[in-house]
Amino acid sequence: xxxxxxxxxxxxxxxxxxxxxxxxxxxxxxxxxxxxxxxxxxxxxxxxxxxxxxxxxxxxxxxxxxxxxxxxxxxxxxxxxxxxxxxxxxxxxxxxxxxxxxxxxxxxxxxxxxxxxxxxxxxxxxxxxxxxxxxxxxxxxxxxxxxxxxxxxxxxxxxxxxxxxxxxxxxxxxxxxxxxxxxxxxxxxxxxxxxxxxxxxxxxxxxxxxxxxxxxxxxxxxxxxxxxxxxxxxxxxxxxxxxxxxxxxxxxxxxxxxxxxxxxxxxxxxxxxxxxxxxxxxxxxxxxxxxxxxxxxxxxxxxxxxxxxxxxxxxxxxxxxxxxxxxxxxxxxxxxxxx
Amino acid sequence: xxxxxxxxxxxxxxxxxxxxxxxxxxxxxxxxxxxxxxxxxxxxxxxxxxxxxxxxxxxxxxxxxxxxxxxxxxxxxxxxxxxxxxxxxxxxxxxxxxxxxxxxxxxxxxxxxxxxxxxxxxxxxxxxxxxxxxxxxxxxxxxxxxxxxxxxxxxxxxxxxxxxxxxxxxxxxxxxxxxxxxxxxxxxxxxxxxxxxxxxxxxxxxxxxxxxxxxxxxxxxxxxxxxxxxxxxxxxxxxxxxxxxxxxxxxxxxxxxxxxxxxxxxxxxxxxxxxxxxxxxxxxxxx
Ligand SMILES: Cc1cc2nc3c(=O)[nH]c(=O)nc-3n(C[C@H](O)[C@H](O)[C@H](O)COP(=O)(O)OP(=O)(O)OC[C@H]3O[C@@H](n4cnc5c(N)ncnc54)[C@H](O)[C@@H]3O)c2cc1C
Ligand SMILES: Nc1ncnc2c1ncn2[C@@H]1O[C@H](COP(=O)(O)O)[C@@H](O)[C@H]1O
Numbered sequence: 001x002x003x004x005x006x007x008x009x010x011x012x013x014x015x016x017x018x019x020x021x022x023x024x025x026x027x028x029x030x031x032x033x034x035x036x037x038x039x040x041x042x043x044x045x046x047x048x049x050x051x052x053x054x055x056x057x058x059x060x061x062x063x064x065x066x067x068x069x070x071x072x073x074x075x076x077x078x079x080x081x082x083x084x085x086x087x088x089x090x091x092x093x094x095x096x097x098x099x100x101x102x103x104x105x106x107x108x109x110x111x112x113x114x115x116x117x118x119x120x121x122x123x124x125x126x127x128x129x130x131x132x133x134x135x136x137x138x139x140x141x142x143x144x145x146x147x148x149x150x151x152x153x154x155x156x157x158x159x160x161x162x163x164x165x166x167x168x169x170x171x172x173x174x175x176x177x178x179x180x181x182x183x184x185x186x187x188x189x190x191x192x193x194x195x196x197x198x199x200x201x202x203x204x205x206x207x208x209x210x211x212x213x214x215x216x217x218x219x220x221x222x223x224x225x226x227x228x229x230x231x232x233x234x235x236x237x238x239x240x241x242x243x244x245x246x247x248x249x250x251x252x253x254x255x256x257x258x259x260x261x262x263x264x265x266x267x268x269x270x271x272x273x274x275x276x277x278x279x280x281x282x283x284x285x286x287x288x289x290x291x292x293x294x295x296x297x298x299x300x301x302x303x304x305x306x307x308x309x310x311x312x313x314x315x316x317x318x319x320x321x322x323x324x325x326x327x328x329x330x331x332x333x334x335x336x337x338x339x
Numbered sequence: 340x341x342x343x344x345x346x347x348x349x350x351x352x353x354x355x356x357x358x359x360x361x362x363x364x365x366x367x368x369x370x371x372x373x374x375x376x377x378x379x380x381x382x383x384x385x386x387x388x389x390x391x392x393x394x395x396x397x398x399x400x401x402x403x404x405x406x407x408x409x410x411x412x413x414x415x416x417x418x419x420x421x422x423x424x425x426x427x428x429x430x431x432x433x434x435x436x437x438x439x440x441x442x443x444x445x446x447x448x449x450x451x452x453x454x455x456x457x458x459x460x461x462x463x464x465x466x467x468x469x470x471x472x473x474x475x476x477x478x479x480x481x482x483x484x485x486x487x488x489x490x491x492x493x494x495x496x497x498x499x500x501x502x503x504x505x506x507x508x509x510x511x512x513x514x515x516x517x518x519x520x521x522x523x524x525x526x527x528x529x530x531x532x533x534x535x536x537x538x539x540x541x542x543x544x545x546x547x548x549x550x551x552x553x554x555x556x557x558x559x560x561x562x563x564x565x566x567x568x569x570x571x572x573x574x575x576x577x578x579x580x581x582x583x584x585x586x587x588x589x590x591x592x593x594x595x596x597x598x599x600x601x602x603x604x605x606x607x608x609x610x611x612x613x614x615x616x617x618x619x620x621x622x623x624x625x626x
Pocket of ligand 2: 347348349378384402403404405437440444458459460462463466467468469470471472
């Protein structure tokens with residue numbers, strides 16, 4: 001069976017986290033289809049990344065090194081990745097749904113005339129039956145590309161049964177990395193490219209790096225506050241609980257819109273996707289768009305005055321009560337038991 | 340110099356304001372209950388084109404592929420200052436995914452011929468895919484800059500734009516022609532002009548005529564006819580249009596079912612909270 005490939009995105013000469021997350025998923029998909037997992041790595045001076053890619057699950061690396069690929073630009077990158085795909089003939093190619101991943105993948109799909117599903121949050125392998133004009137066609141081991149649609153109000157499963165490769169971009173933060181410490185070598189297939197001058201017309205004049213002041217994925221504990229927290233002043237209690245537990249503060253969009261906290265902390269469909277060991281949702285009702293970004297958390301505690309709040313439907317522990325009353329108790333109890 | 344600009348605009352269901360009856364009990368979307376709007380970031384795209392027109396002069400052609408009712412976004416474009424508008428409407432175009440959409444748009448652009456800039460929105464809110472822009476650029480073999488929040492400089496043959504990246508932004512300089520996709524940050528779209536609204540309020544496309552009664556058609560002296568192109572007008576192969584030209588298929592649409600984990604109700608009392616904290620500590624989740 002043909003391979004499952006992951007396009008490896010380099011950001012500031014480092015492999016983007018999402019690329020490693022995708023290698024984890026690609027291994028699962030490959031296993032289900034009795035295939036191997038591979039990486040597409042292009043750029044300049046990139047050999048130092050080989051070991052990491054093998055450790056994170058690539059069996060083969062398809063690589064093109066060329067000075068003209070030093071920085072991302074749509075034209076030369078499209079040409080190079082298409083050449084690799086045409087040579088390696090994978091069944092599936094996955095891309096991170098980053099700004100540049102979503103710039104590149106559609107061009108490749110357009111050139112190869114294949115399907116592409118944007119911003120998936122889940123991928124599975126399964127069978128598919130197509131009925132057309134009374135005829136039934138059965139497909140085995142098709143890629144199910146699962147994503148929220150219509151502003152997050154529904155979940156759609158998309159398939160692309162008749163075209164190869166099947167391609168999808170996948171949200172950062174939703175797939176789990178799988179590190180395999182035993183293997184750090186594998187096969188490297190070097191593919192040469194010849195990029196004509198007329199494709200080298202994008203010149204990067206300046207890049208501005210804005211450091212996010214929080215990395216929501218840096219901690220295994222998140223304490224998130226919502227509209228129910230009521231004010232910026234009250235949010236201090238959220239910060240205090242987070243600090244006590246050694247966690248990070250998150251927020252719903254309503255809390256961000258109300259200026260209780262800045263947008264870097266937003267969790268959900270239009271914010272960051274997280275999957276900490278523990279997620280404490282305080283004064284968050286649990287609308288679909290919020291849940292989309294945190295439902296994979298290992299354990300969820302919900303604190304809400306409304307016993308019918310939808311957040312309780314996905315919570316593992318629910319405390320019906322006013323956070324002003326509950327949080328100080330949590331802090332005090334934790335400190336006592338810790339001693 | 341004066342520029343030839345093509346703007347890509349889509350009519351979309353207003354997914355940001357989904358109310359109760361917009362979702363059917365089986366979890367599918369009741370499209371009829373959703374009002375349709377001008378895709379928000381396409382208004383930003385149009386505004387960027389209008390800014391260029393104000394500063395340097397431009398001919399702006401707005402292109403939309405959709406059902407006859409999508410002519411409304413073309414009227415809205417005329418009200419704001421577009422020079423020419425084209426409706427790509429044909430039963431054969433229906434149910435297109437992004438690949439089939441970009442095929443039709445690219446053929447229409449080839450028919451229009453000359454362009455310096457193609458400007459679209461970053462993404463359409465019905466699918467949030469952000470794919471149609473790059474896919475159209477590829478078919479036309481032109482360069483692209485996506486997620487553009489500012490056009491910094493425009494000369495006769497080059498353009499400098501600022502675009503968002505995952506870690507901030509970058510400024511890039513490249514040649515014309517180019518396709519840009521514009522984000523909401525780029526500008527605040529202007530409202531329709533009163534004068535232009537009066538001029539174009541009766542603008543109709545031929546296929547819309549069926550929706551209006553005789554009286555109405557007779558009453559307006561000379562309705563501006565919005566151009567309507569079908570697959571023959573743009574020389575499109577029907578097997579590459581609409582549903583048949585779409586590699587992706589929707590297998591299943593589901594309502595979001597919240598999974599109930601093993602839920603424990605924790606009593607809001609000293610002992611309830613103590614048990615919770617102990618449990619989490621013993622499992623090394625906190626501590
Ligand atoms: C296209 C789109 C994208 C979106 N993206 C996101 C996203 O990324 N992230 C996101 O979060 N939202 C997003 N939203 C918004 C989302 O739909 C909700 O509006 C938002 O999540 C609600 O935030 P909330 O739960 O904090 O506020 P509310 O829904 O107002 O809930 C407040 C809760 O606090 C409880 N409460 C009140 N007082 C107390 C108290 N004293 N103690 C304890 N509990 C109390 C209330 O019972 C209530 O349940 C998006 C919406 C759209 C349309
Ligand atoms: N049917 C269409 N007609 C005209 N422009 C479109 C159409 N579909 C998408 N576009 C353009 O492509 C952009 C991205 O759309 P999407 O890939 O659907 O998110 C939109 O903001 C529009 O500018």
